[in-house]
Amino acid sequence: MPETSPRAHDALEITAPHRELLDQVLDKWSLEVLAVLCESPSRFNGLRRAIPAVTQKSLTATLRRLERNGIVEREVVATRPVAVEYRITPLGKTMREPVDVLLAWIRDHTPEVERARDRFDAAGT
Amino acid sequence: MPETSPRAHDALEITAPHRELLDQVLDKWSLEVLAVLCESPSRFNGLRRAIPAVTQKSLTATLRRLERNGIVEREVVATRPVAVEYRITPLGKTMREPVDVLLAWIRDHTPEVERARDRFDAAGT
DNA sequence: CTGTATCCTCTAGGATACTG
């Protein structure tokens, strides 16, 4: 049994490319967009209505980023005026489970975290 | 079975407090700190050595945030000069599984994402 | 050794106006 590694096991190891992908996929609006598109394909303004707080600029940026990463798909329907449909890709669907697990943890532990915050803040009086 | 909800199921739903916790726990340095502390308790400069890229300021901020959220614990050992030990809490340990699942997804799909990026960038020629 | 305190830069993202 070699003892060369400073850490016993590195399931949590995270390299620069991994960090970048993590940021692109868990950023401020991506999860909301994914939530909508996981239910059904949607058009640009449909997404805006579903996510009222997002600005046009940020939504565009988020969609481009997700498209570039192969998470969503963009189809232009050449009507007048044009319609653009966004769909989640097979790759995008594989994100669902890990994201669900993560959000489940968040939901389950938010109360405990809030108690910890109260204690911490009270101690700092 | 009521059909009041616009979305079929909202496992991906994310509220403001959830988003905040997500940001505090998945931010730039938190995962690296967690990775170290999951292996064993560590002192401040031990963490610095384990994570060479982090600045003193950011490490302090990260540790304070994690401590406030009940993820890590801080113990001051009153020697001369003082030593401060950081440990992961039971709550912190529960983060491990969801984070592992997430990072596993990242690792497993980075190649496919990179192919998607190449296609996207090539198309934009 | 374990931090604060400043200063400074850089980028995400909002507001708003315009376009094919």
Added chain:
DNA sequence: CAGTATCCTAGAGGATACAG
């Protein structure tokens, strides 16, 4: 309808110096 183009600002985070 589905975007671009600008302008602007708040906050994250680096570099550096100092302190208990």
